[in-house]
Amino acid sequence: xxxxxxxxxxxxxxxxxxxHHSDTLNCDMEFSVYLPPQSxxxxxxxxxxxxxxxxxxxxxxTKSGFQRYAADHGVIVVxxxxxxxxxxxxxxxxxxxxxxGAGFYVNATTNEWDQHFKMYDYITKELPTLIKDNFNCSDxxxxxxxxxxxxxxxxxxxxxxxxxxxxxxxxxxxxxxxCPWGQKAFSTYLGEDIELWSAWDSVxxxxxxxxxxxxxxxxxxxxNFLDNQLKTDALKQACESKKIxxxxxxxxGYDHSYYYISSFIGEHIKWHAQFLN
Amino acid sequence: xxxxxxxxxxxxxxxxxxxHHSDTLNCDMEFSVYLPPQSxxxxxxxxxxxxxxxxxxxxxxTKSGFQRYAADHGVIVVxxxxxxxxxxxxxxxxxxxxxxGAGFYVNATTNEWDQHFKMYDYITKELPTLIKDNFNCSDxxxxxxxxxxxxxxxxxxxxxxxxxxxxxxxxxxxxxxxCPWGQKAFSTYLGEDIELWSAWDSVxxxxxxxxxxxxxxxxxxxxNFLDNQLKTDALKQACESKKIxxxxxxxxGYDHSYYYISSFIGEHIKWHAQFLN
Numbered sequence: 001x002x003x004x005x006x007x008x009x010x011x012x013x014x015x016x017x018x019x020h021h022s023d024t025l026n027c028d029m030e031f032s033v034y035l036p037p038q039s040x041x042x043x044x045x046x047x048x049x050x051x052x053x054x055x056x057x058x059x060x061x062t063k064s065g066f067q068r069y070a071a072d073h074g075v076i077v078v079x080x081x082x083x084x085x086x087x088x089x090x091x092x093x094x095x096x097x098x099x100x101g102a103g104f105y106v107n108a109t110t111n112e113w114d115q116h117f118k119m120y121d122y123i124t125k126e127l128p129t130l131i132k133d134n135f136n137c138s139d140x141x142x143x144x145x146x147x148x149x150x151x152x153x154x155x156x157x158x159x160x161x162x163x164x165x166x167x168x169x170x171x172x173x174x175x176x177x178x179c180p181w182g183q184k185a186f187s188t189y190l191g192e193d194i195e196l197w198s199a200w201d202s203v204x205x206x207x208x209x210x211x212x213x214x215x216x217x218x219x220x221x222x223x224n225f226l227d228n229q230l231k232t233d234a235l236k237q238a239c240e241s242k243k244i245x246x247x248x249x250x251x252x253g254y255d256h257s258y259y260y261i262s263s264f265i266g267e268h269i270k271w272h273a274q275f276l277n
Numbered sequence: 278x279x280x281x282x283x284x285x286x287x288x289x290x291x292x293x294x295x296x297h298h299s300d301t302l303n304c305d306m307e308f309s310v311y312l313p314p315q316s317x318x319x320x321x322x323x324x325x326x327x328x329x330x331x332x333x334x335x336x337x338x339t340k341s342g343f344q345r346y347a348a349d350h351g352v353i354v355v356x357x358x359x360x361x362x363x364x365x366x367x368x369x370x371x372x373x374x375x376x377x378g379a380g381f382y383v384n385a386t387t388n389e390w391d392q393h394f395k396m397y398d399y400i401t402k403e404l405p406t407l408i409k410d411n412f413n414c415s416d417x418x419x420x421x422x423x424x425x426x427x428x429x430x431x432x433x434x435x436x437x438x439x440x441x442x443x444x445x446x447x448x449x450x451x452x453x454x455x456c457p458w459g460q461k462a463f464s465t466y467l468g469e470d471i472e473l474w475s476a477w478d479s480v481x482x483x484x485x486x487x488x489x490x491x492x493x494x495x496x497x498x499x500x501n502f503l504d505n506q507l508k509t510d511a512l513k514q515a516c517e518s519k520k521i522x523x524x525x526x527x528x529x530g531y532d533h534s535y536y537y538i539s540s541f542i543g544e545h546i547k548w549h550a551q552f553l554n
Contacts, residue, residue, distance in 0.1 A: 009499070010536035065342035065539060222286065259287035262342060 011071040012037040025084040032061040034077040045140035045276035049079040052147030063258040069266040073273035084116040105152030108189035142272040144168040154202035158210040165275040166214035174235035175203040206238040216247040220254030288348040289314040301403045302361040309338040311354040322417035322553035326356040329424030340535040346543040350550035361393040382429030385466035419549040421445040431479035435487040442552040443491035451512035452480040483515040493524040497531030
Protein backbone atom coordinates (compact mmCIF):
# COMPACT_ATOMS: atom_id res chain seq x y z
CA UNK A 1 0.00 0.00 0.00
CA UNK A 2 1.49 3.28 -1.09
CA UNK A 3 0.04 6.68 -0.26
CA UNK A 4 0.38 9.64 -2.60
CA UNK A 5 1.77 12.73 -0.86
CA UNK A 6 2.05 15.08 -3.82
CA UNK A 7 1.71 15.25 -7.60
CA UNK A 8 3.06 17.97 -9.91
CA UNK A 9 3.23 18.21 -13.68
CA UNK A 10 6.76 18.85 -15.00
CA UNK A 11 7.90 18.60 -18.62
CA UNK A 12 4.52 17.04 -19.35
CA UNK A 13 5.24 14.13 -17.03
CA UNK A 14 4.05 13.51 -13.49
CA UNK A 15 6.31 13.98 -10.49
CA UNK A 16 4.97 12.13 -7.47
CA UNK A 17 6.01 11.66 -3.88
CA UNK A 18 4.68 8.59 -2.11
CA UNK A 19 4.97 7.17 1.38
CA HIS A 20 4.57 3.56 2.42
CA HIS A 21 5.33 1.25 5.30
CA SER A 22 8.52 -0.67 4.66
CA ASP A 23 8.58 -4.15 6.16
CA THR A 24 12.30 -4.35 5.43
CA LEU A 25 13.15 -1.17 7.31
CA ASN A 26 10.42 -1.36 9.96
CA CYS A 27 9.36 2.22 9.39
CA ASP A 28 7.49 4.49 6.99
CA MET A 29 9.49 5.62 3.97
CA GLU A 30 9.08 8.23 1.25
CA PHE A 31 10.19 8.00 -2.35
CA SER A 32 9.66 10.11 -5.43
CA VAL A 33 8.70 8.72 -8.82
CA TYR A 34 8.61 10.53 -12.14
CA LEU A 35 6.38 9.17 -14.89
CA PRO A 36 7.27 10.53 -18.32
CA PRO A 37 4.53 11.68 -20.74
CA GLN A 38 2.36 8.90 -22.21
CA SER A 39 3.27 6.52 -19.41
CA UNK A 40 -0.33 5.34 -19.16
CA UNK A 41 -0.07 3.97 -22.69
CA UNK A 42 3.41 2.49 -22.67
CA UNK A 43 5.56 0.49 -20.27
CA UNK A 44 8.71 2.49 -19.65
CA UNK A 45 11.90 1.23 -17.98
CA UNK A 46 12.97 2.44 -14.54
CA UNK A 47 16.08 4.31 -13.45
CA UNK A 48 16.72 4.12 -9.71
CA UNK A 49 18.60 7.08 -8.21
CA UNK A 50 20.34 6.74 -4.83
CA UNK A 51 21.16 10.02 -3.11
CA UNK A 52 24.11 10.91 -0.92
CA UNK A 53 24.72 11.71 2.73
CA UNK A 54 22.20 14.10 4.39
CA UNK A 55 19.79 13.88 1.44
CA UNK A 56 16.18 12.76 1.29
CA UNK A 57 14.17 11.84 -1.78
CA UNK A 58 13.70 15.56 -2.34
CA UNK A 59 17.19 16.82 -3.28
CA UNK A 60 17.53 14.99 -6.57
CA UNK A 61 13.88 15.50 -7.40
CA THR A 62 13.88 19.28 -6.98
CA LYS A 63 17.49 20.24 -7.81
CA SER A 64 18.88 18.04 -10.57
CA GLY A 65 16.49 18.94 -13.38
CA PHE A 66 16.43 15.28 -14.47
CA GLN A 67 12.78 15.40 -15.52
CA ARG A 68 13.50 17.12 -18.85
CA TYR A 69 15.75 14.25 -19.89
CA ALA A 70 13.59 11.48 -18.45
CA ALA A 71 10.68 12.91 -20.44
CA ASP A 72 12.78 13.07 -23.62
CA HIS A 73 14.06 9.51 -23.32
CA GLY A 74 10.99 7.84 -21.83
CA VAL A 75 12.44 6.73 -18.50
CA ILE A 76 10.63 6.38 -15.16
CA VAL A 77 12.86 7.69 -12.36
CA VAL A 78 12.54 6.49 -8.77
CA UNK A 79 14.39 8.29 -5.97
CA UNK A 80 14.12 6.69 -2.52
CA UNK A 81 15.18 8.23 0.79
CA UNK A 82 18.76 7.58 1.98
CA UNK A 83 17.94 5.79 5.23
CA UNK A 84 15.16 4.66 7.51
CA UNK A 85 13.58 7.55 9.45
CA UNK A 86 11.27 8.16 12.37
CA UNK A 87 11.09 8.49 16.12
CA UNK A 88 11.72 4.77 16.61
CA UNK A 89 14.76 4.63 14.32
CA UNK A 90 18.16 4.82 15.99
CA UNK A 91 20.10 7.97 15.22
CA UNK A 92 23.08 9.80 16.67
CA UNK A 93 22.42 13.44 17.41
CA UNK A 94 24.56 15.95 15.52
CA UNK A 95 26.25 13.29 13.39
CA UNK A 96 25.29 13.80 9.78
CA UNK A 97 27.30 10.88 8.37
CA UNK A 98 25.76 8.08 10.44
CA UNK A 99 22.17 7.07 11.15
CA UNK A 100 19.29 9.01 9.61
CA GLY A 101 20.32 10.44 6.23
CA ALA A 102 23.24 8.00 6.06
CA GLY A 103 22.05 4.47 5.36
CA PHE A 104 25.02 3.59 3.14
CA TYR A 105 22.82 1.06 1.31
CA VAL A 106 24.12 -1.84 3.41
CA ASN A 107 22.34 -4.38 5.62
CA ALA A 108 23.39 -3.57 9.18
CA THR A 109 24.27 -6.50 11.41
CA THR A 110 25.21 -4.80 14.66
CA ASN A 111 22.95 -4.50 17.68
CA GLU A 112 20.73 -1.42 17.74
CA TRP A 113 21.22 -0.87 13.99
CA ASP A 114 20.02 -4.17 12.54
CA GLN A 115 16.34 -3.56 13.27
CA HIS A 116 16.04 -0.77 10.70
CA PHE A 117 19.19 -0.20 8.66
CA LYS A 118 18.67 -2.69 5.83
CA MET A 119 18.87 -0.25 2.96
CA TYR A 120 20.45 -2.80 0.61
CA ASP A 121 17.49 -5.15 0.89
CA TYR A 122 15.12 -2.22 0.62
CA ILE A 123 16.69 -0.93 -2.61
CA THR A 124 17.24 -4.29 -4.31
CA LYS A 125 14.17 -6.22 -3.13
CA GLU A 126 11.30 -4.34 -1.52
CA LEU A 127 11.36 -1.14 -3.57
CA PRO A 128 11.54 -2.76 -7.05
CA THR A 129 8.62 -5.02 -6.15
CA LEU A 130 6.65 -2.03 -4.92
CA ILE A 131 7.37 -0.12 -8.12
CA LYS A 132 6.41 -3.04 -10.36
CA ASP A 133 3.20 -3.59 -8.40
CA ASN A 134 2.09 0.03 -8.51
CA PHE A 135 3.34 1.54 -11.76
CA ASN A 136 3.10 0.64 -15.42
CA CYS A 137 6.78 -0.11 -16.05
CA SER A 138 8.76 -2.52 -18.21
CA ASP A 139 11.05 -5.21 -16.82
CA UNK A 140 14.19 -3.21 -17.52
CA UNK A 141 15.93 -1.14 -14.86
CA UNK A 142 19.16 0.75 -14.40
CA UNK A 143 20.69 2.43 -11.39
CA UNK A 144 22.61 5.60 -10.63
CA UNK A 145 23.43 7.75 -7.63
CA UNK A 146 25.62 10.38 -6.02
CA UNK A 147 28.44 10.07 -3.48
CA UNK A 148 27.26 7.54 -0.85
CA UNK A 149 24.46 6.79 -3.31
CA UNK A 150 26.91 6.45 -6.18
CA UNK A 151 28.59 3.75 -4.17
CA UNK A 152 25.18 2.30 -3.38
CA UNK A 153 24.49 2.03 -7.11
CA UNK A 154 27.82 0.30 -7.66
CA UNK A 155 27.36 -2.34 -4.97
CA UNK A 156 23.70 -3.02 -5.80
CA UNK A 157 24.77 -3.68 -9.38
CA UNK A 158 27.94 -5.67 -8.58
CA UNK A 159 26.05 -7.90 -6.15
CA UNK A 160 23.14 -8.57 -8.54
CA UNK A 161 24.37 -9.55 -11.99
CA UNK A 162 21.74 -8.91 -14.64
CA UNK A 163 19.42 -6.93 -12.40
CA UNK A 164 20.40 -3.58 -13.89
CA UNK A 165 20.98 -2.92 -17.58
CA UNK A 166 23.48 -0.18 -16.82
CA UNK A 167 25.07 1.50 -13.82
CA UNK A 168 26.33 5.04 -13.39
CA UNK A 169 27.54 7.15 -10.51
CA UNK A 170 28.38 10.76 -9.77
CA UNK A 171 31.27 11.28 -7.33
CA UNK A 172 30.93 7.82 -5.77
CA UNK A 173 32.73 6.73 -2.62
CA UNK A 174 34.35 3.84 -4.46
CA UNK A 175 36.33 2.19 -1.70
CA UNK A 176 34.62 2.83 1.66
CA UNK A 177 36.83 0.37 3.57
CA UNK A 178 39.68 2.81 2.88
CA CYS A 179 38.08 6.18 3.65
CA PRO A 180 36.84 7.93 6.82
CA TRP A 181 33.14 8.02 5.86
CA GLY A 182 33.16 4.33 4.98
CA GLN A 183 35.13 3.22 8.01
CA LYS A 184 32.82 5.09 10.34
CA ALA A 185 29.71 3.68 8.67
CA PHE A 186 30.94 0.10 8.32
CA SER A 187 32.27 -0.16 11.87
CA THR A 188 28.90 1.14 13.08
CA TYR A 189 26.61 -0.94 10.89
CA LEU A 190 28.77 -4.06 10.36
CA GLY A 191 31.04 -4.15 13.42
CA GLU A 192 34.79 -4.16 13.86
CA ASP A 193 35.57 -7.33 11.85
CA ILE A 194 37.05 -5.72 8.74
CA GLU A 195 36.83 -8.97 6.78
CA LEU A 196 33.06 -8.57 6.70
CA TRP A 197 33.24 -5.10 5.17
CA SER A 198 34.53 -6.15 1.78
CA ALA A 199 31.13 -7.58 0.78
CA TRP A 200 29.88 -3.96 0.77
CA ASP A 201 32.77 -2.24 -1.00
CA SER A 202 32.76 -1.75 -4.77
CA VAL A 203 36.52 -1.98 -5.25
CA UNK A 204 36.73 -5.09 -3.05
CA UNK A 205 33.81 -6.71 -4.87
CA UNK A 206 35.51 -6.12 -8.21
CA UNK A 207 38.76 -7.57 -6.87
CA UNK A 208 36.77 -10.64 -5.79
CA UNK A 209 35.57 -11.08 -9.36
CA UNK A 210 32.16 -9.42 -9.37
CA UNK A 211 31.32 -7.94 -12.74
CA UNK A 212 29.13 -5.11 -13.96
CA UNK A 213 27.79 -4.36 -17.42
CA UNK A 214 27.96 -0.84 -18.81
CA UNK A 215 29.55 1.28 -16.12
CA UNK A 216 29.81 5.09 -16.28
CA UNK A 217 31.41 7.12 -13.49
CA UNK A 218 31.42 10.91 -13.40
CA UNK A 219 33.76 12.86 -11.15
CA UNK A 220 34.33 16.59 -10.69
CA UNK A 221 37.96 17.62 -10.33
CA UNK A 222 37.10 20.51 -7.97
CA UNK A 223 35.37 18.08 -5.60
CA ASN A 224 36.70 18.68 -2.07
CA PHE A 225 36.08 15.04 -1.14
CA LEU A 226 37.92 13.50 -4.06
CA ASP A 227 41.32 12.74 -2.50
CA ASN A 228 40.28 11.85 1.03
CA GLN A 229 36.90 10.12 0.65
CA LEU A 230 36.07 9.23 -2.95
CA LYS A 231 39.37 7.88 -4.32
CA THR A 232 38.08 7.37 -7.86
CA ASP A 233 41.43 6.06 -9.01
CA ALA A 234 41.03 2.90 -6.91
CA LEU A 235 37.94 2.00 -8.96
CA LYS A 236 39.75 2.73 -12.20
CA GLN A 237 42.60 0.40 -11.23
CA ALA A 238 40.29 -2.38 -10.06
CA CYS A 239 38.26 -2.19 -13.28
CA GLU A 240 41.43 -2.28 -15.38
CA SER A 241 42.78 -5.30 -13.55
CA LYS A 242 39.48 -7.18 -13.98
CA LYS A 243 38.80 -6.05 -17.57
CA ILE A 244 35.67 -4.13 -16.63
CA UNK A 245 34.94 -1.51 -19.25
CA UNK A 246 34.63 1.64 -17.12
CA UNK A 247 33.64 4.87 -18.83
CA UNK A 248 35.19 7.45 -16.51
CA UNK A 249 34.71 11.17 -17.11
CA UNK A 250 36.55 13.76 -15.04
CA UNK A 251 35.03 17.25 -15.18
CA UNK A 252 37.38 20.17 -14.82
CA GLY A 253 36.15 22.78 -12.32
CA TYR A 254 33.08 20.88 -11.10
CA ASP A 255 32.50 20.16 -7.41
CA HIS A 256 30.36 17.77 -5.33
CA SER A 257 27.09 19.74 -5.54
CA TYR A 258 23.79 19.42 -7.34
CA TYR A 259 24.96 22.26 -9.60
CA TYR A 260 27.44 19.73 -10.94
CA ILE A 261 24.91 16.89 -11.12
CA SER A 262 22.40 19.05 -12.97
CA SER A 263 25.05 19.84 -15.59
CA PHE A 264 25.56 16.19 -16.53
CA ILE A 265 22.44 14.26 -15.49
CA GLY A 266 21.15 14.67 -19.06
CA GLU A 267 24.22 12.88 -20.37
CA HIS A 268 23.71 10.04 -17.87
CA ILE A 269 20.02 9.56 -18.65
CA LYS A 270 20.76 9.53 -22.38
CA TRP A 271 23.51 6.97 -21.74
CA HIS A 272 21.23 4.72 -19.65
CA ALA A 273 18.41 5.03 -22.20
CA GLN A 274 20.45 3.29 -24.91
CA PHE A 275 20.52 0.15 -22.73
CA LEU A 276 16.98 0.49 -21.40
CA ASN A 277 15.03 1.07 -24.60
CA UNK B 278 31.20 46.26 -1.50
CA UNK B 279 29.90 42.80 -2.19
CA UNK B 280 31.10 39.67 -0.46
CA UNK B 281 31.16 36.31 -2.20
CA UNK B 282 29.41 33.58 -0.20
CA UNK B 283 29.67 30.70 -2.66
CA UNK B 284 30.72 29.80 -6.18
CA UNK B 285 29.79 26.68 -8.16
CA UNK B 286 30.33 25.70 -11.75
CA UNK B 287 27.13 24.76 -13.58
CA UNK B 288 26.71 24.27 -17.34
CA UNK B 289 30.20 25.72 -17.69
CA UNK B 290 29.12 29.03 -16.16
CA UNK B 291 29.60 30.32 -12.63
CA UNK B 292 26.79 30.40 -10.09
CA UNK B 293 27.57 32.83 -7.28
CA UNK B 294 25.86 33.95 -4.12
CA UNK B 295 26.88 37.34 -2.76
CA UNK B 296 25.94 39.39 0.27
CA HIS B 297 26.19 43.14 0.66
CA HIS B 298 24.94 45.95 2.84
CA SER B 299 21.96 47.65 1.23
CA ASP B 300 21.68 51.35 1.99
CA THR B 301 18.17 51.34 0.53
CA LEU B 302 16.92 48.57 2.79
CA ASN B 303 19.10 49.29 5.82
CA CYS B 304 20.17 45.70 6.17
CA ASP B 305 22.43 43.07 4.67
CA MET B 306 21.05 41.33 1.59
CA GLU B 307 21.92 38.26 -0.45
CA PHE B 308 21.52 37.77 -4.17
CA SER B 309 22.60 35.11 -6.62
CA VAL B 310 24.22 35.85 -9.97
CA TYR B 311 24.93 33.43 -12.80
CA LEU B 312 27.65 34.27 -15.29
CA PRO B 313 27.43 32.25 -18.50
CA PRO B 314 30.56 30.72 -20.06
CA GLN B 315 33.02 33.20 -21.60
CA SER B 316 31.64 36.06 -19.52
CA UNK B 317 35.13 37.34 -18.82
CA UNK B 318 35.60 37.99 -22.52
CA UNK B 319 32.21 39.39 -23.46
CA UNK B 320 29.67 41.77 -21.97
CA UNK B 321 26.41 39.87 -21.59
CA UNK B 322 22.99 41.37 -20.85
CA UNK B 323 21.25 40.81 -17.51
CA UNK B 324 17.96 39.14 -16.70
CA UNK B 325 16.58 40.01 -13.25
CA UNK B 326 14.42 37.39 -11.59
CA UNK B 327 12.06 38.33 -8.74
CA UNK B 328 10.85 35.42 -6.63
CA UNK B 329 7.53 34.91 -4.91
CA UNK B 330 6.22 34.82 -1.36
CA UNK B 331 8.33 32.85 1.17
CA UNK B 332 11.27 32.54 -1.25
CA UNK B 333 14.86 33.68 -0.90
CA UNK B 334 17.45 34.03 -3.65
CA UNK B 335 17.94 30.28 -3.38
CA UNK B 336 14.66 28.81 -4.69
CA UNK B 337 14.98 29.96 -8.29
CA UNK B 338 18.74 29.37 -8.29
CA THR B 339 18.57 25.75 -7.15
CA LYS B 340 15.19 24.58 -8.46
CA SER B 341 14.38 26.17 -11.81
CA GLY B 342 17.26 24.79 -13.88
CA PHE B 343 17.59 28.19 -15.63
CA GLN B 344 21.39 27.93 -15.93
CA ARG B 345 21.30 25.59 -18.91
CA TYR B 346 19.34 28.14 -20.93
CA ALA B 347 21.23 31.19 -19.65
CA ALA B 348 24.44 29.45 -20.73
CA ASP B 349 22.98 28.65 -24.15
CA HIS B 350 21.74 32.17 -24.81
CA GLY B 351 24.49 34.15 -23.10
CA VAL B 352 22.46 35.86 -20.38
CA ILE B 353 23.59 36.88 -16.89
CA VAL B 354 20.84 36.08 -14.37
CA VAL B 355 20.48 37.96 -11.08
CA UNK B 356 18.08 36.70 -8.41
CA UNK B 357 17.70 38.94 -5.33
CA UNK B 358 16.00 38.06 -2.07
CA UNK B 359 12.27 38.84 -1.73
CA UNK B 360 12.49 41.25 1.21
CA UNK B 361 14.79 42.84 3.73
CA UNK B 362 15.92 40.41 6.45
CA UNK B 363 17.64 40.41 9.79
CA UNK B 364 17.06 40.82 13.52
CA UNK B 365 16.41 44.56 13.17
CA UNK B 366 13.87 44.18 10.33
CA UNK B 367 10.22 44.24 11.33
CA UNK B 368 8.41 40.98 10.82
CA UNK B 369 5.17 39.40 12.00
CA UNK B 370 5.61 36.00 13.53
CA UNK B 371 3.81 33.11 11.80
CA UNK B 372 2.61 35.30 8.91
CA UNK B 373 4.25 34.14 5.71
CA UNK B 374 2.60 36.67 3.41
CA UNK B 375 3.76 39.84 5.16
CA UNK B 376 7.19 41.05 6.35
CA UNK B 377 10.27 38.91 5.79
CA GLY B 378 9.87 36.82 2.64
CA ALA B 379 7.08 39.12 1.41
CA GLY B 380 8.47 42.48 0.28
CA PHE B 381 5.99 42.84 -2.60
CA TYR B 382 8.54 45.03 -4.43
CA VAL B 383 6.91 48.26 -3.20
CA ASN B 384 8.28 51.21 -1.22
CA ALA B 385 6.56 51.07 2.16
CA THR B 386 5.32 54.37 3.56
CA THR B 387 3.72 53.31 6.83
CA ASN B 388 5.36 53.61 10.23
CA GLU B 389 7.48 50.66 11.31
CA TRP B 390 7.70 49.39 7.70
CA ASP B 391 9.21 52.39 5.92
CA GLN B 392 12.68 51.99 7.45
CA HIS B 393 13.41 48.78 5.57
CA PHE B 394 10.71 47.76 3.11
CA LYS B 395 11.82 49.68 0.02
CA MET B 396 12.14 46.72 -2.33
CA TYR B 397 11.08 48.75 -5.38
CA ASP B 398 13.98 51.15 -5.00
CA TYR B 399 16.31 48.26 -4.24
CA ILE B 400 15.36 46.35 -7.40
CA THR B 401 15.21 49.31 -9.80
CA LYS B 402 18.04 51.49 -8.44
CA GLU B 403 20.51 50.02 -5.97
CA LEU B 404 20.77 46.48 -7.34
CA PRO B 405 21.30 47.39 -11.04
CA THR B 406 24.04 49.84 -10.03
CA LEU B 407 25.67 47.19 -7.89
CA ILE B 408 25.55 44.68 -10.76
CA LYS B 409 26.98 47.13 -13.28
CA ASP B 410 29.78 48.11 -10.90
CA ASN B 411 30.80 44.56 -10.08
CA PHE B 412 30.18 42.42 -13.15
CA ASN B 413 31.14 42.60 -16.80
CA CYS B 414 27.66 43.16 -18.27
CA SER B 415 26.18 45.04 -21.18
CA ASP B 416 23.71 47.92 -20.80
CA UNK B 417 20.73 45.78 -21.69
CA UNK B 418 18.47 44.21 -19.09
CA UNK B 419 15.17 42.38 -18.89
CA UNK B 420 13.05 41.28 -15.96
CA UNK B 421 10.96 38.29 -14.99
CA UNK B 422 9.54 36.74 -11.86
CA UNK B 423 7.05 34.42 -10.22
CA UNK B 424 3.79 35.15 -8.38
CA UNK B 425 4.48 38.16 -6.09
CA UNK B 426 7.72 38.49 -8.07
CA UNK B 427 5.90 38.21 -11.38
CA UNK B 428 3.89 41.21 -10.29
CA UNK B 429 7.11 42.89 -9.15
CA UNK B 430 8.52 42.43 -12.65
CA UNK B 431 5.36 43.96 -14.17
CA UNK B 432 5.37 47.09 -12.00
CA UNK B 433 9.13 47.65 -12.22
CA UNK B 434 8.78 47.58 -15.98
CA UNK B 435 5.55 49.62 -16.22
CA UNK B 436 6.98 52.34 -13.96
CA UNK B 437 10.32 52.57 -15.82
CA UNK B 438 9.79 52.85 -19.57
CA UNK B 439 12.87 51.76 -21.49
CA UNK B 440 14.68 50.31 -18.49
CA UNK B 441 13.94 46.69 -19.46
CA UNK B 442 14.09 45.33 -23.01
CA UNK B 443 11.43 42.76 -22.22
CA UNK B 444 9.25 41.64 -19.32
CA UNK B 445 7.87 38.24 -18.47
CA UNK B 446 6.08 36.68 -15.54
CA UNK B 447 5.04 33.27 -14.29
CA UNK B 448 1.73 33.17 -12.39
CA UNK B 449 1.82 36.87 -11.49
CA UNK B 450 -0.53 38.51 -9.01
CA UNK B 451 -1.71 40.96 -11.66
CA UNK B 452 -4.17 43.07 -9.70
CA UNK B 453 -3.14 43.15 -6.02
CA UNK B 454 -5.63 45.86 -5.09
CA UNK B 455 -8.32 43.29 -5.84
CA CYS B 456 -6.99 40.18 -4.12
CA PRO B 457 -6.42 39.10 -0.51
CA TRP B 458 -2.60 38.89 -0.70
CA GLY B 459 -2.37 42.34 -2.24
CA GLN B 460 -4.89 43.96 0.06
CA LYS B 461 -3.10 42.63 3.12
CA ALA B 462 0.31 43.76 1.84
CA PHE B 463 -0.76 47.16 0.57
CA SER B 464 -2.75 48.09 3.68
CA THR B 465 0.29 47.13 5.75
CA TYR B 466 3.00 48.77 3.66
CA LEU B 467 1.05 51.68 2.15
CA GLY B 468 -1.77 52.32 4.63
CA GLU B 469 -5.53 52.36 4.34
CA ASP B 470 -5.85 55.04 1.64
CA ILE B 471 -6.74 52.84 -1.31
CA GLU B 472 -6.08 55.67 -3.79
CA LEU B 473 -2.36 55.32 -3.07
CA TRP B 474 -2.32 51.62 -3.90
CA SER B 475 -2.90 51.99 -7.62
CA ALA B 476 0.66 53.24 -8.19
CA TRP B 477 1.81 49.69 -7.27
CA ASP B 478 -0.73 47.61 -9.19
CA SER B 479 0.01 46.43 -12.73
CA VAL B 480 -3.58 46.48 -13.95
CA UNK B 481 -4.16 49.95 -12.49
CA UNK B 482 -0.90 51.26 -13.98
CA UNK B 483 -1.94 50.00 -17.42
CA UNK B 484 -5.38 51.63 -17.04
CA UNK B 485 -3.55 54.88 -16.21
CA UNK B 486 -1.67 54.65 -19.50
CA UNK B 487 1.64 53.08 -18.52
CA UNK B 488 3.10 50.98 -21.30
CA UNK B 489 5.42 48.01 -21.51
CA UNK B 490 7.39 46.64 -24.43
CA UNK B 491 7.43 42.92 -25.14
CA UNK B 492 5.30 41.33 -22.43
CA UNK B 493 5.01 37.56 -21.91
CA UNK B 494 2.86 36.07 -19.16
CA UNK B 495 2.76 32.37 -18.33
CA UNK B 496 0.00 30.85 -16.25
CA UNK B 497 -0.73 27.28 -15.19
CA UNK B 498 -4.36 26.25 -15.34
CA UNK B 499 -4.03 23.89 -12.34
CA UNK B 500 -2.75 26.77 -10.19
CA ASN B 501 -4.76 26.83 -6.94
CA PHE B 502 -4.25 30.58 -6.62
CA LEU B 503 -5.48 31.50 -10.10
CA ASP B 504 -9.07 32.50 -9.40
CA ASN B 505 -8.74 34.06 -5.97
CA GLN B 506 -5.32 35.74 -6.03
CA LEU B 507 -3.79 35.94 -9.50
CA LYS B 508 -6.74 36.95 -11.72
CA THR B 509 -4.78 36.79 -14.96
CA ASP B 510 -7.83 37.78 -16.98
CA ALA B 511 -7.78 41.30 -15.51
CA LEU B 512 -4.33 41.85 -17.03
CA LYS B 513 -5.50 40.46 -20.36
CA GLN B 514 -8.44 42.88 -20.43
CA ALA B 515 -6.34 45.88 -19.39
CA CYS B 516 -3.74 45.10 -22.06
CA GLU B 517 -6.44 44.72 -24.70
CA SER B 518 -8.07 48.03 -23.80
CA LYS B 519 -4.71 49.86 -23.94
CA LYS B 520 -3.36 48.08 -27.02
CA ILE B 521 -0.51 46.42 -25.15
CA UNK B 522 0.67 43.36 -27.04
CA UNK B 523 0.50 40.69 -24.31
CA UNK B 524 1.75 37.20 -25.14
CA UNK B 525 -0.27 35.08 -22.71
CA UNK B 526 0.24 31.35 -22.49
CA UNK B 527 -2.01 29.16 -20.37
CA UNK B 528 -0.54 25.75 -19.52
CA UNK B 529 -2.97 22.90 -19.06
CA GLY B 530 -2.30 20.86 -15.90
CA TYR B 531 0.51 23.01 -14.51
CA ASP B 532 0.38 24.44 -10.99
CA HIS B 533 2.12 27.22 -9.03
CA SER B 534 5.33 25.33 -8.23
CA TYR B 535 8.92 25.36 -9.41
CA TYR B 536 8.16 22.10 -11.24
CA TYR B 537 6.03 24.28 -13.51
CA ILE B 538 8.60 27.08 -13.73
CA SER B 539 11.38 24.65 -14.60
CA SER B 540 9.27 23.31 -17.49
CA PHE B 541 9.03 26.71 -19.19
CA ILE B 542 11.92 28.87 -17.97
CA GLY B 543 13.87 27.81 -21.06
CA GLU B 544 11.14 29.24 -23.28
CA HIS B 545 11.22 32.52 -21.33
CA ILE B 546 14.98 32.91 -21.46
CA LYS B 547 14.98 32.21 -25.19
CA TRP B 548 12.21 34.78 -25.60
CA HIS B 549 14.09 37.44 -23.58
CA ALA B 550 17.33 36.70 -25.42
CA GLN B 551 15.89 37.84 -28.75
CA PHE B 552 15.45 41.34 -27.28
CA LEU B 553 18.66 41.34 -25.25
CA ASN B 554 21.19 40.20 -27.85
